[in-house]
Amino acid sequence: MKIKLLLSAALLTTLSFTVFAQSSLDAKFQKMMSEGFRAEGIAGLDRIKQDETQKFCSDPKAINTKQGAAKAVEIQKLNMASIALPTDGKYVGDWKNGEVIAQSGRGATWTDKADTVNGGGCYNCHEINKKEISYGNLCPSLWNYGKNRGYSQEVLVYTWNRINNSKAYNACSNMPRFGHFKLLTQEQIQDVMALLLDPQSPVNQ
Secondary structure, three states: OHHHHHHHHHHHHHHHHHHHHHHHHHHHHHHHHHHHOOOEOOEOHHHHOOOHHHHHHOOHHHHOOHHHHHHHHHHHHHHHHOOOOOOOOOOOOOHHHHHHHHHOOOOOOOOOOOOOOOOOOHHHOOOOOOOOOOOOOOOOOOOOHHHHHOOOHHHHHHHHHHHHOHHHOOOOOOOOOOOOOOOOOHHHHHHHHHHHHOOOOHHHO
């Protein structure tokens, strides 16, 4: 009996120390973040404040559990609900402009002006046009995107949603939430849509 009590006490002590240590690390991390960033130009400290999705995806212990899997589904629904459909009913714009947006990684940094036009930086992660030999491979190739998938309404809506807020399909997707954070305008997203889906786009040749 005494041995059981001693083991229980030791276990509680270990758990308490683990919780305390984690809490201490969290506090140190928050302190490092608050002291390591400053507001300058158009970049404010609001950028280091995590929303519910970001907090969840920053905690691997929360993700890799049954409860985490259920929470991920909730987060996906939350992000899906935030997506606005095109106000003019158009999904596809000009693929030539879309290529410029995909190539550009400018905008939204402290050195940019408030009126700097943001780019999508799509080639940082994707192969898109075969003529571009410099691209990332973090994410799937988008070559022949429309040609392989077709041009149905379902494909249009899925692609629109994915560019706007990829976390609607994968709670912890690495893809930026271009529409959610207004990194790209509606017209820009329409143009990127055209790059991927217009049969005349070089992506689909």
